Amino acid sequence: MVMFRKNRVSMRRYCCIFVYCLAAFAFLSCVKDPVKAYDEGDSAVYFLSPTNVFSLIGKSGDEIELTIPVNLIGPVSDHDREIALEIKDSTAFQNVDFFIVSSKVEAGALSGNIVLRVKALPENVEELYARFTIVPNDSFPETFRRNTSSVVGWTASYARPREEVWRYWFLFFCNGYSKSLHKIIVEELGTEADTYTGSRKYATDFPELTYKLPTWWYSASRQLYDAVAAHDKADPEHPYMHSSDYELYDKWTSPVGGGTKPENIPTILETLKVM
Numbered sequence: 001m002v003m004f005r006k007n008r009v010s011m012r013r014y015c016c017i018f019v020y021c022l023a024a025f026a027f028l029s030c031v032k033d034p035v036k037a038y039d040e041g042d043s044a045v046y047f048l049s050p051t052n053v054f055s056l057i058g059k060s061g062d063e064i065e066l067t068i069p070v071n072l073i074g075p076v077s078d079h080d081r082e083i084a085l086e087i088k089d090s091t092a093f094q095n096v097d098f099f100i101v102s103s104k105v106e107a108g109a110l111s112g113n114i115v116l117r118v119k120a121l122p123e124n125v126e127e128l129y130a131r132f133t134i135v136p137n138d139s140f141p142e143t144f145r146r147n148t149s150s151v152v153g154w155t156a157s158y159a160r161p162r163e164e165v166w167r168y169w170f171l172f173f174c175n176g177y178s179k180s181l182h183k184i185i186v187e188e189l190g191t192e193a194d195t196y197t198g199s200r201k202y203a204t205d206f207p208e209l210t211y212k213l214p215t216w217w218y219s220a221s222r223q224l225y226d227a228v229a230a231h232d233k234a235d236p237e238h239p240y241m242h243s244s245d246y247e248l249y250d251k252w253t254s255p256v257g258g259g260t261k262p263e264n265i266p267t268i269l270e271t272l273k274v275m
Contacts, residue, residue, distance in 0.1 A: 043074030044142040045083055045105060045112060045134055047150035051256045053129075053159040054152075055182075056121060058191040065101065067206055068114040068132070068152055069164075072105055073144055081105045081139035083112060089151075090130035092118075097128055105139075111205070121156050129153035158182040160256055161194040164202040164209060170252035171198075172221040174271050176259065178246035181268055188227045189220055221275035228269045240268040 052068050070083065083103040092098055098118040105112030114132065121128065133149040136142065153159075158179040160166055166177075174181060185193050196212045197203055203211035212220075232239040246266070247259035 044144040046144040046147040055159040084137035092128035127155035168198040176248040178242040180243040
């Protein structure tokens with residue numbers, strides 16, 4: 001009986017020693033092979049959206065600047081980094097219909113911008129577009145696995161606003177978009193409504209945008225709803241309707257064309273949010 005107890009104690013001791021050895025081996029292995037950190041050569045950039053369409057309504061002048069944001073994957077740098085672009089599948093011609101002003105990620109930034117200067121559309125042209133593809137260069141030798149291309153367009157008609165604006169239209173006005181809704185928003189809230197954002201950061205990063213307080217958005221939501229309701233009450237036979245391009249989105253990050261088109265086009269009033 002005493003011998004059996006001694007054997008049990010010995011077995012426990014050997015097991016403990018074995019476990020300690022395994023732990024020490026694992027620790028030493030980690031010390032020998034530290035995790036490799038990102039360096040600047042691992043960086044890449046990508047478009048926030050596969051489609052960026054800008055309305056030129058209300059924009060004056062022979063040339064208009066458009067800003068297309070990109071995000072950075074990898075560490076920031078202490079110097080500006082240029083973004084290389086390839087342009088194809090276009091109805092617009094570089095250095096004729098548009099010019100690239102800059103395409104870079106500035107020092108210390110986690111995002112960048114591609115700035116275009118586009119010429120005003122001729123009277124007989126409704127819209128122009130160009131597909132921009134990010135390609136490797138010395139600053140960004142790697143390409144990201146998604147959103148390396150974006151179709152950039154500019155139109156004489158209404159178009160869903162850029163993401164920094166559309167996010168708040170989606171949250172406060174409507175989960176869908178149509179040109180007829182856009183027209184009413186501009187008529188009720190002003191021609192600059194498609195440059196308003198609810199983010200101070202967006203307004204800082206993009207000087208062409210204007211920051212509006214949450215109280216403004218709540219008030220604007222109510223103003224828009226009341227205006228449409230008043231019209232429909234005064235003329236019930238001809239309520240404000242969404243145009244045929246109406247698209248309903250599950251989330252604000254859904255790209256243009258990524259929503260659903262209902263079989264029956266709804267009235268604008270029944271799709272508006274009331275805050």
